[in-house]
Amino acid sequence: MKHSSAKVVAWQVAILVIVLSIWEWGWSLRAVAALKPLVPGILDPYFISKPSMIWTSFLKLSCFGDAAGFGACFARNDNNLWLALLVTLKNMWWGFVFGTVSGVACGLILGRSDYLSRIFQPYVVAMNSIPRIALVPLIILMFGLGDMSKIVTAWIVVFFVVFFNTFEGTRAVDRDQIAAARLLGASEMTVLRTVVIPSALAWVFASLTPAVSFALIGVIVGEFIGAERGLGKLIIEAEARANAAEMMVAIFAMMVVGILLATIVRQLQSYLLRWQPQFEAQA
């Protein structure tokens, strides 16, 4: 708390510069005989590439550095960085939306009904114990190599995270607050809309930040196993050519996507949950 933010930023920049420098020039130090045993094999650009090579690959994949011009390059390469990013984002978005909507709906229904939750409990536990990634080959078999299989994968991964949190959140709603609403004339639907949902919203949001990452993981794994386009496909193709630099470009693209989406979720959360103390400052 006592440290000024300028100092914190200075440290962050320093760490970035040091890491990038070692990454870029570390391997070259092997030319000096005395330093050779000190340079670990992992710094070999064959495995991790180099910032400069990644930049070059970025210019190539993004069509920014293409000799024929951006438009011609974009049209020629149907899995250029932008199209791959767009496809992955699109699949991720629909998986996230369907997963969240269905997860919230099922969580609310089972959370509000002791009867239904008792009936479905063993099935939910059984389904949840399956590692979602194990389903991907099956999903690809069912929905093909196109976008649908990626959307379904992301959907399933997101669904369970959101479902469990919504269910718990619905269970945690204050009984007296529900009674108070009823006594003020609220019907079952009004209680749901004005008490249960706002109260469970904190729990739902707690699951949305991980859900964004899970949606991305779901789509990428789907693209690894079988796809025509997307960032995952870009990585798999680069791997086939042992091109670490291109893989790194795709990885950084995913990082940027992850950061952006998490920020959007956090902004929405701090607005919708502005009644909670931890979001006071942002509200």
Add this chain to the structure above:
Amino acid sequence: MALAQRTRPDTPLAQAEPARERVRITVRNLDKRYGSGEAGVKAVDDVSFEVKQGEFVALLGPSGCGKSTILNMVAGLIPRSGGQIAIDADEVRHGDVNRKVGYVFQRDTVFPWRTVEANIGYGLEIAGVDKAERKAKLARAIETAGLGGFGAKFPRMLSGGMRQRVALMRTLIMEPEILLMDEPFGALDTHTKLEMHKTLLEIWERERQTVLFVTHDLGEALTLASRIILLSARPGRLKEDFEVPFARPRDAVSLRESAEFGRLYSHIWHSLGEEFRRTKAE
């Protein structure tokens, strides 16, 4: 002649009298058991009483005597094991909500995701009362509760006492004819409690709702109520039922300093003391 006329039943003043005598809450041979058989615990045992129009009745008793249980059965929040409860002529059934009845909880039940205004206006909002009318009523309620300037704030920015004012106004804005209150000021400190007594007295002396007020605080019961129903320790039985003779309007602070208050306090304390000793002995 004029004097005689005043007592005749067809004059407006005389007509008002029987109306005030109208019984609003009837409780007959009320029983409540938790669990069944040998392991069951009897919480309320054969309690009967009536509350008339415009009465402010305090249900007073030691902790665990079942007074809140009685109130919750009157509100229809929990089922009863035996006996009858009626509000006006209507039998109270578990789970039913009676629009004539307002309820104030002991626990903080304001909705933390709604602003003070949105909390107080909740009942009107879900009843579909139009915005202009809602605004006018809200303004009056906020004024009455002394919450001016806090309308747009969220409850967590408020003190416990202010939150309870919000809960009280959220109920009162619906203009309930019958008000059920379950130790509404039980969680507040002494000073805040007195402030709440002032506010409640002011409102009640103006509007004269029929009130059933649960408390274990003798001073509170004497300050607010027109009648006190004293319950025994568990299982709750009717022990005493008496009028509180203090004139109205009452002042929550100076009333407590009066000699009569002290006398009545010690009389009931004696009676209540027996019950407390019984509770401890068990």
